[in-house]
Amino acid sequence: MGKAKVAIVRIENGDFFSAVQKAIELAGGLPEKIEKDILIKPNILTFKKTEEETSPIITNPEVVKSIIKIVKEKDYNKKIYVADSSGSGLDTSKVIEKTGFTKLEEEGVTVCQISLNGSTEIEPKNPLKLKRTTFSNLSLNSAIINVPKMKTHTLTRVTLAIKNLFGTIPGMEKSRIHAVGNTAKGFSKCLVDIYSVLKDNIVMNVMDASIAMEGHGPSHGSPVKMDLILASKDAVALDAVATSIMSEKPSRVFTTRIASENNLGVGNLNDIEIVGEKIENIRRKFKMPEKFISFLPIGIFFELAKKQPKYKGSGCIACLRCQKICPVQAIVVDKKEKRPYFDYKKCISCFSCNEICPEGVITITRRKYGKHILFGGLLSSLIIALIVILSILLT
Ligand code: SF4
Numbered sequence: 001m002g003k004a005k006v007a008i009v010r011i012e013n014g015d016f017f018s019a020v021q022k023a024i025e026l027a028g029g030l031p032e033k034i035e036k037d038i039l040i041k042p043n044i045l046t047f048k049k050t051e052e053e054t055s056p057i058i059t060n061p062e063v064v065k066s067i068i069k070i071v072k073e074k075d076y077n078k079k080i081y082v083a084d085s086s087g088s089g090l091d092t093s094k095v096i097e098k099t100g101f102t103k104l105e106e107e108g109v110t111v112c113q114i115s116l117n118g119s120t121e122i123e124p125k126n127p128l129k130l131k132r133t134t135f136s137n138l139s140l141n142s143a144i145i146n147v148p149k150m151k152t153h154t155l156t157r158v159t160l161a162i163k164n165l166f167g168t169i170p171g172m173e174k175s176r177i178h179a180v181g182n183t184a185k186g187f188s189k190c191l192v193d194i195y196s197v198l199k200d201n202i203v204m205n206v207m208d209a210s211i212a213m214e215g216h217g218p219s220h221g222s223p224v225k226m227d228l229i230l231a232s233k234d235a236v237a238l239d240a241v242a243t244s245i246m247s248e249k250p251s252r253v254f255t256t257r258i259a260s261e262n263n264l265g266v267g268n269l270n271d272i273e274i275v276g277e278k279i280e281n282i283r284r285k286f287k288m289p290e291k292f293i294s295f296l297p298i299g300i301f302f303e304l305a306k307k308q309p310k311y312k313g314s315g316c317i318a319c320l321r322c323q324k325i326c327p328v329q330a331i332v333v334d335k336k337e338k339r340p341y342f343d344y345k346k347c348i349s350c351f352s353c354n355e356i357c358p359e360g361v362i363t364i365t366r367r368k369y370g371k372h373i374l375f376g377g378l379l380s381s382l383i384i385a386l387i388v389i390l391s392i393l394l395t
């Protein structure tokens with residue numbers, strides 16, 4: 001696979017249009033001709049009480065407005081849609097309205113749920129994990145401009161261009177995919193399968209890193225002012241560069257690594273041409289979600305250190321969103337007590353409940369174990385370590 005190009009541009013004095021225009025141009029520009037309708041796919045995951053609280057969660061509508069202007073200047077004479085599917089269990093129309101995206105209709109585009117034109121079941125070719133899933137027809141039949149946000153993510157470490165395409169899957173099918181994926185790696189394989197189906201439809205990826213998110217992303221982290229726009233035709237390369245800006249190794253992000261290993265894009269920074277700002281000048285240490293032990297080699301540690309959701313103890317408004325989104329029905333919300341109960345035997349630690357809770361009252365903690373299990377686990381680990389050391393010494 002040849003060199004990929006990624007553009008990094010600063011937003012100067014709040015001028016989003018100039019930054020988006022420059023980034024797209026530096027990344028190679030939009031095609032001269034587009035024969036299909038155009039889908040602009042931002043991240044419209046959810047909304048919070050105030051616009052300020054929401055801004056690190058969703059793509060800034062100003063970025064999308066700038067893209068609309070640039071697309072219209074190209075005179076493709078095609079319909080332009082701005083669409084997403086918000087978190088499972090949420091009413092996307094309501095999220096679109098509450099986040100200010102509806103206003104973009106004044107630009108002569110259709111702002112809608114991703115399922116507006118129906119959906120089709122697809123079997124990805126050579127799937128890594130996802131043998132079939134339902135895609136929105138809008139994503140299957142359009143030229144896509146993918147407009148992700150720069151954020152950390154409790155399950156997948158970061159959510160960038162590849163992960164943003166999860167929103168092309170309508171409604172509750174997203175929850176089923178979480179159940180199919182089952183682990184961070186398995187779920188990332190599903191995301192790469194989705195990307196493999198849509199890859200050829202993508203004409204540009206434009207990442208909004210004006211206000212990014214660190215910590216407990218994608219919805220309960222802290223805002224980070226970066227004032228950047230990134231763009232690339234290659235979503236994998238864009239994710240690798242964005243991850244590096246966040247001071248994380250691209251190879252530690254399953255989606256980037258798996259997509260790159262399967263020749264779906266360029267994940268190695270040495271094979272990426274960076275135009276515009278230099279990474280060294282803008283890199284910032286992002287607080288990552290607590291490290292997932294799945295990166296350690298010994299399986300026993302994985303089990304011991306597994307995380308699980310936990311109710312903070314107060315603040316639940318019994319909205320039932322967590323109960324609806326849980327892919328394995330591991331949550332029951334007691335409406336009278338106004339609190340969720342978790343069935344940890346069923347829970348697959350996908351953290352969708354943490355992501356969707358509007359009040360931020362579902363936290364993530366280390367799984368609690370009885371002393372005998374901990375002791376057994378540690379003893380087994382010591383024995384394994386001893387065997388490894390002895391075998392090295394004796395060879
Ligand atoms: S309880 Fe929460 S973390 Fe566990 S499977 Fe359900 S949604 Fe996922």
Ligand code: SF4
Nearest residue numbers: 316317319320322357
């Ligand atoms: S825990 Fe959060 S998502 Fe679940 S019912 Fe309560 S407020 Fe709603």
